[in-house]
Amino acid sequence: MPETLTISTNKPKEKAFDYESLRSTAIQHIEDTASKIWTDYNVHDPGITSMELLCYAITDLGYRTSYPVPDLLTDEKSDPQTVIKHFFTAKQILPTRPATINDYRKLLVDIVGIKNAWLRKRTKKVFADLVENKLVLQQPAGRRNDEVKVKGWYDVLLEYDVTVKKDEVKKALLQKAKGLVLDNRNLCEDFLEVKEVDRQPFRLCSEIEIKSTANAFDTLAAIFLNIQLFLNPLIKFYTLQEMLDAKIPADRIFNGPTPEKGFIKSEELTGSELKAEIRLSDIMNEILKVDGAININEIIFNPTDQAEELENKWVVKVKDGFQPVVDVLASNVLVYKDGMPFRPDMAEVKLRYEKLLASVLDANETKSSEDILFSTGKFRHPSVYLPLRYHYPKTYGIGHWGLPNDATALRKVQAKQLKGYLWLFDQLLANYLSQLASLRHLFSLDETETQTYFTQLADEFKNAKDLFAAEPTITDHLHNAAEPPALFHKRRNLFLDHLLSRFAESFYDHVSILQSIFPATDPKEIIKVKLDFLKIYPALSSERFLGYRYHDAAHLWDTDNISGLEKRLHRLLAFQNGNRRTLVNLITGEAEEIVAGNKKFRFHFKDNHTGKLLLLSTDLFDTVATCDEELEVAFLLATDITNYKVVNDGSGKFQYELHDKIDKLIASGEKFNTKKAAEAALKDFLEMFKAQSEEGMFLIEHLLLFPDNGEIFMPICVDPDCDDCSDNDPYSFRISIVLPAYAPRFLNMDFRRYCERTIRMETPAHILPKICWVSNDQLHELEDIYKEWLMVKAGAKDDTDGKILKQLIIVLTSLKSIYPPSTLQDCTSREERKLFLLNQNSLGTLKS
Template sequence: MSEINKHITIPKEVNSGNDLDYQFLKEKGLEYIEKLAGNIWTDYNSHDPGITTLEMLCYAITDIGARISLPIEDILAPADGAKSTENQFFNALQILPSKPVTENDYRKLFIDIDGVKNCWLSKYEKTVYVDCKNDLLSYNPNDFNTVDDELRRDFQLNGLYKLKVDFDELDDSEFPYKADKDAEITRIKELIFSRYHENRNLCEDLIDVAEVETHAIEVCASIEVETETDEELVHAKVLRAIDNYFSPSLKFYSLQQMLDKGYSTDHIFEGPALSNGFIDEEELENAQLRTEVRLSDLMQLIMKIEGVKVIKDISINDCLDAENKNDAWLICVRPGMKPKRCDSSAFSYYKDVLPLNVNSKKVKGYIQQLDIDEAEKQSLAKIGMELEVPKGSFRDVGETTTIQNDFPETYGIGDVGLPSRATEARKAQAKQLKGYLLFFDQVFATYFAHLDKVKDLLSVDTRLAKTYFTQAVKDLEDFADLVTDYPLSDDEALTQNLLSELDDNITRKNELLDHLIARFAEKFSRYSFLMKEIYGSYADEAIINAKEVFLSEYGEIKNTDGSANNNGISNWRGSAFNYFERAPEEIWNTENVAGAQKRIARLSGIRNFKRRNLSPSFIETYKLTNSEGKEVFRWHVKNNDGVYFLSSTEEYNTRAFAEDELYQTVVKIVETRPETIEKGFAEGVADEKEVGNFEIQVSPTGKYSFDVINTNAHPNSTDRIIARQFLYYETSEELKAAILEMIEFFTQEFIEEGMFIVEHILLRPDVTSEAGLQNQFMPVCTKQCTSCEPIDPYSYRVTVVLPGWTHRFRNMDFRKFMEELIRKELPAHVLARICWIGERDKLVPDEENEMIQFEKAYQEFLLAKTNSGQEQDETKLKNLIAILTELNTIYPTGRLIDCDDDADLLGGKIVLGRTNIGNL
């Protein structure tokens, strides 16, 4: 078998147990001693001090093994009993359910609504007719009657649905009038629409919710009951059994009931999370609209009812078919309708030959009581829907103690120490042994400290800056005589002293995060590579931040009240945004976006995934005429208050060169860690002192300022100082605060990136209209019906709009990565058109800036749509379609050079025949 086809698996059980085997450890130790010192050490008996030391170390190792072998819930248990291990993991309801995907998923979602007994989702049929001669679309086939048949086509809009609902019977005591019942049905329909749009799939929409029509069936039966039976109760049960057969009621089950049925947890939690319990998938599948009514089925149901002795006579008839009133064994139900007992149904009861009079009022009371009993049982299903995280007992696995106190007292290194008559030489020997053993004590203390931090290092929400830990050995006599510069009361300082040079925390943190991400079958490898190309040394920190955010948001995030906000990167990856009756703040400047949009943002390190205006910018590049009469470019950066607080120091021949230098400045700023600034200022401030990528300037009057520098440039080069803040500070503390504020601004608030996902299905003309609406369709290209397939511009299509001017989005390698990521993360059946467009605000007139025009048209369209539902604002729809049609991808400017030039000079250049400049 070839190597490539071999399956590589990681064994689940890798623990040998040797760490708990004292005898094994001792024998292994002796083997090493024989190899290392066999020529000078031959006495391996227990009385030998070296063997005693070996035995003590083996015992300490078994202590580590015993702690590692504790139940995982005990290892992860926090010291504070009020806290829980739940915060270290996503619970089952956060990570296992998903947004609705299948028809049954949506049925579960709607059946979970009080008042909905059952429902059935089906495709909404809407035909669009095509005039291939003039490239026109219409809902009305008569619009193209003058066009030859071979130049006419049609297609069905896909992704549109209608819902048929079987509502619960409304109690006459609560809703005595028809108007009241109609109002309640309307309320439930609105709730269904709202629930659907909260869980809408990308490129899909719900058009109609209607009550299922009924097919009346007449049931007549003559039934003999047992002598001691309550005939009214029997009749109530017979009616309920027949009605449930005609239109089954679905039951909700508790988590324990589902487990008792034999379902695994991943099966139980599959699909949307419900509020009333769990629905058995098999029962849901069987609860379809009945296509036929069989007399034999009704007979079996009635005979199963307690108290029924025999069915003397029974018949069924089709009440809708007036010409066929003969008795039948089987009645076919009309498609899309549910069977229902008609008013002509009749039942008679006997005890032996004695006919019985059934009290209808008493029967109604029994039915109500049976319904109440069933509702009480159903209410229990919602109790305990979450899998409980095992509660561990805090074992203090990080506790450490010296092994020296376990040595025989004759060694004089324990609590008792040496006798007062001991010689100075003997005391010195004891101290020497104590110092020697302290090394092992510290190793064990470090292991225990790491074991204590496992719950933080492998948590999905870790914020630890370090990855190596240790702790002080505190229960050792005469510690001060053994070592200096050992902070007994400050474990963080001790960790810094002992392990700081070993702790490459950026690399190790990335490895830990990669491990956690790999558990979800995700990866950041290509993203990491590209970030290092673009951002240099800052990339590692940016990658860590992106991974931490990605992990913390992977499952469904809980709101402060404990409810889920339906925003998980994993389980909402195929969802669309909710446009149904939203407030303006939920349409624009909002996190109410498609699940794929958030997921793409997190996988690509886009910090702000909100739907918002992207054209406004902190950056201004401007043109001026220099002293030589030549047009040149410079740039400013302003902060959140609109104050210019960073400017260029050079003049640039092109805007592109100016922006390249600007973004190099941003990279240099974010490369400098705040710790570097704190340390540099703690050492003292002087004129022209370099602190990270900043150079301090002190004026003759004693005022402070700073420049941003390129430390890779020659000290005397004009490329060394790349930006300057033309502000002055009275003290060095004010200067330090300004530099730290600038670093924080560029790492946290300087955000230019974002994206829009426009679903074409939302741009459809009103499908409920009988008019053709030719002038509201998107343009199509048919080429006389010979090409451009499929013609349909709406079904499962999106346009993804991104700002083409930002630092990373100007990079063609990163664009290629983004385009591949977008196509990979969108559902497989969704086709994307990707456009990198526009300029930042104020660079060109607004009417020439495609991004500004698009943002305005899209915002107005969405605000109109959320208020109108299916109906479209014709003007706003046309405006958006027009700008979408005209979007053009922009590419960075570059300098063409000869392909035979030195390869080292090709970086960032456009080479004819070699450079892939992207695609649409």
């Protein structure tokens, strides 16, 4: 029977829906403010007519505002993707890369062909020689030493599906599993061996009474199945609906890596861990669960290779790292039915047991891991506005009928006046509906958004142009009046802050530091930083503890193959380029020349990316030390554009030259055919000098520097007189973060402190970061050897003698943070005194 539609007679709860209440409030307001000149409140009064129409308009706005949120977010095309793109679904935002052992197990059992997987922690033992202050492989004899267990490694054990029998298939699964765990490696952790789990077979020796109606072979097959499933519980896969029906909340369902074969219950995964011991009482319980088994007269359950009697048959130990399995053929079971003994053929029992096991495994079919869907709503044209004038009686002459052809000039003027008066109300109401219809734009991550206050011109009436003096541009005027650029930047940031707060993220400190230290920062840049962060937030959140893929030799340099922590820090600190790449733009050095049989030296400035010579000293120096001293002087002079000249060398060529304060020529650049080209080259050089280094960082995990063979260890810090301050393990959960000190923003010590605080706050609590701000020379040296070591670690370069690793350790451990130079001043100095702050300045010379 079709539903009968009725209009409710109940008084609306919301005042915006209650026309009568709005009308009464309006009349009361008229009485309170204009009762001396306005006393006729009947419906024929034009003022009352206008008031009633405005009350009706308010109810219309209230009704549209009450639309379901999905309806307000959808667009005219009603395309689900239009709405979804503004929000992260549960499957996008809730999963994370593996963080726990169970997470890795979920990841591995999601591979088709792998039934179960386990991770085993492994440590590597070395010794700290407290006399020589170094790590050694063998315990030093006759000298004080400490045993050091370096942590962070895991071995992976795999159990294949019963259908996986061929060696080549197993090998392929091993490679896939190893690649998967390395792709999902946690920071400061690594995987050593991935192999098939070793099995320890157990046999059942027992006398069991069964029912007279029970089939002995079927009963024993069910008993062995129960025992096997107890020893190795099956990991079941569930659909999303099954998980929701089990009252498991969405955040727990999607916790961990994103599954493909279906969802797994955490308690079932934990229950399928490798057993360390087997209690005989549990085996007896599994036997008696079988319908048909009545009693157990005698029972022993022990390993098949157990020759001697067990000390305690009630608790049987399992070899560490082995998977216990029941061996049907090795078992010996005597069955009693109605008191009569019967010894069944175990080969037949095994055949029936395998059929039962296969049916159980087949029933555990893989499920699809769906996403939680949400309604995209129905488009209701919320911005469509019908002006008030259309609701006035025809006699007013302001609707679509207009005035009669014989209307007087006075009548036409009066109609225009009323239209102009009502247009103010129309515009206010139309803007409200435009704002309502644009709700989806307020939370959009689209960079092209330029409004948070939305307007629409209420011009849907006859002869609208007659009211506007500049109709073609009035829309622009309307928008600019509603939201000037400064207000847009403020409100856009507020909406983005709201979205960030939903993920417990904040850019408050970042914005504050930029506005206080770099007040010229464009507000658009702050908006862009927040948008860039939010757009890839699922990755920044789920991969925050992920290590880089060191085995991917094809993507090591000039790629985004970096740790999740680095990616997150790049966004939080607003670095323009997050790839692992060369950071030094400008390098300095000495060039050797032979003059009259003697070695001479010049200093130079080069483009580190192209190797192009930018500036070469005019003088030759007898020693490297003298050359370096003059290089320091030239370095300081090179910062001031007034120290440069563009000159003609007399042959029609032009070059830029660097002069000192007494106009002595210090160094010169490349020669050009025109003065304009030389000036352009000088400008480029000064820009490069200003940004000698690009913003970025290198994060090096110390665990990956542990030698595979030999004794190329990182240095240790040992104080024999202090038990609490020694540091004899430089590998476990340690990282070094190296940043260029000469990147423009990094020259500001306040910004440096902000960067350091952000790095320490974002680094996982169990990892200790060492932060270094290094010079271009140090960074250039590190980049060269680090790039080589990356290739070695990926297996693309040989380092059997360990020279590359040794050199990287030397360079890395010798890095020193540099600070802006300052000098100490005595009390008699007439110069303006400047503070010398520890850990913020380096002691310079008078020359610097």
